[in-house]
Amino acid sequence: MATALASKVKVRAEKRKAQHKTVSDWIVDTIIVILLVAIVASVIYPLYFIIIASFSDPALVAQGKVTLIPQGVSFRGYEKIIMDERIWTGYRNTIVYSLVGTAVNLLVTLPTAFALSRAEFKPRRIILFLFTFTMFFGGGLIPSYLLMKDLGILNSMWVFILPGAFSVYNMIIARSFFETSIPEELRDAAQVDGLSYFSYFIRIVLPLSGAIIAVIGLYYFVGHWNDYFTGLIYIRDLDKQPLQNILQMILLSNQTGQGAASMSALESQNFADQIKFGVIIVSTLPLLVIYPFLQKYFNKGVMIGAIKG
Secondary structure (H helix, E strand, C coil), X not given: CHHHHHHHHHHHHHHHHHHXXXXXXXXXXXXXXXXXXXXXXXXXXXXXXXXXXXXXXXXXXXXXXXXCCCCCCCCHHHHHHHCCHHHHHHHHHHHHHHHHHHHHHHHHHHHHHHHHHCCCCCCHHHHHHHHHXXXXXXXXXXXXXXXXXXXXXCCCCHHHHCCCCCCHHHHHHHHHHHHHHCCHHHHHHHHHCCCCHHHHHHHHHHHHCHHHHHXXXXXXXXXXXXXXXXXXXXXXXXXXXXXXXXXHHHHHHHHCCCCCCCCXXXXXXXXXXXXXXXXXXXXXXXXXXXHHHHHHHHHHHHHHHHHCC
């Protein structure tokens, strides 16, 4: 018994000794913490500055007096943005385009990725090569415009959805996930139970693929939300323009002095700068709200696609 007690005391002493940090360990840890804090601050501060600058006095912002604390709080920029009816039209359009577009993207991408992940599908390597080939070559703007015109989707919501319904990059990520994270034994068990490939995909694979669905769904949603070029080239009606194009119109109208005729040139420019910061917040706020709820799936899915892909 005395021997066992002595051995326990010895083990505890060794653990304490192993946990004891030397001066060099403290120095290295301190340097690491300082670097991490500096990196985090360099990422967070620009967003924080835009937020406080959006409701600070534009003149003080231009003079560099707004750094950490808002100065001369003024919500004129937000009032100008929110009172514009085009904002709500743009929000409505962008929400519809983003939700419908993301649903179509997932509906096309996931079954394709699953089919190309199956070893018994013999033509999969040829098809994957043809898909990959399209990542390096494109037809150009004029042929694309003529194609949209021939398809009859110019100046309609479908021009935001159908041309980008499939992303080869996202399909490759999903395919890697299906190949490495879904055990083949599940397919064998499904065959014993008489499930077809479609039933196996719907009832077994999809419920186990929440992480990758969240990742590529977020990729697609952000892509639709930030889509500016499509509305600029293919949409002519104002009531069909997405939020990004509406915000650009509001920003340009204030930079050129429209709606600020009673102001001096300096005041007009300062007011336009405040609207510019407000526009950034308005356009990114929904994504900032959504991301925290998907973060755990996003991190898991990205690591799966990056390490095992």
